[in-house]
Amino acid sequence: MLLTFEVIAEALRERIRSGELKPGDALPTQAVLMAEYGASSLSVQKAMALLKQDGYAISRPGKGAFVAHPDADADTDADTDTDGDPGDEETGNTPVGGTAARVEALELALAETLDQLTALRARVEALEAGGTERGC
Template sequence: MTTRRGRRPAGGGVQLTFEVIAETLREQIHSGGLKPGDALPTQNALMREFGASSLTVQKAMVLLKQDGWVVSRPGKGAFVAHHDQVDADDLDHREVTAPAGGTTARVEALEQALAEAVEQLAELRARIAVLEAVNDEPGR
């Protein structure tokens, strides 16, 4: 049987590499090895650990972000999302595949982006004030 690269064979239960990476990170989060707010391993570290390409690691991260497990902070990396507390009884059941607070994680990511934008605006306003002060000096 011939399969195209990146395609799962019909009826195959074998996970693709990006699914394995995502599942491994989910398990680390689920078990408490990675806690809310912790930085995830870098793309290069995951590439080395799983013998995967950068695209494969990126696909795993997209999957984790879509499911609310991870948030990205531009220029800083990927972090375990903060989410609502899942009942302890639910943690014992394997059907729990995504955090209860996927929406909460997305809201937190948006709040973080907004906070960073506000910080950048404050820095720009400060620069403008300095430039205006220099231009208003006598003799200019």
């Protein structure tokens, strides 16, 4: 049985594969996905991280998440326009997909792991402090 974030990610992948969502299209917002799937914000964030990791989506800071171009890769010279700058900011054709999406997904996963480690450390310290007070 799939977890909620996997269900959301697979549904969005299917919408992309079917052509309902095309490269460059905005993906539904976190609020929309939370309402549509009755999911928590963490589940939606994990789904988006999975899509980014798999190269289906990319975030544009301050603008949201978008469907990645399947052949785009931030490391290629094809992403550079005639003035040597990546993309074309005047027309909004910022390169998406590939390496940048994978890095962003890994950064999110690392942040979540650090949060979990911090919480675990706090629990261990609380248990150790409680054991010391009992004279163990």
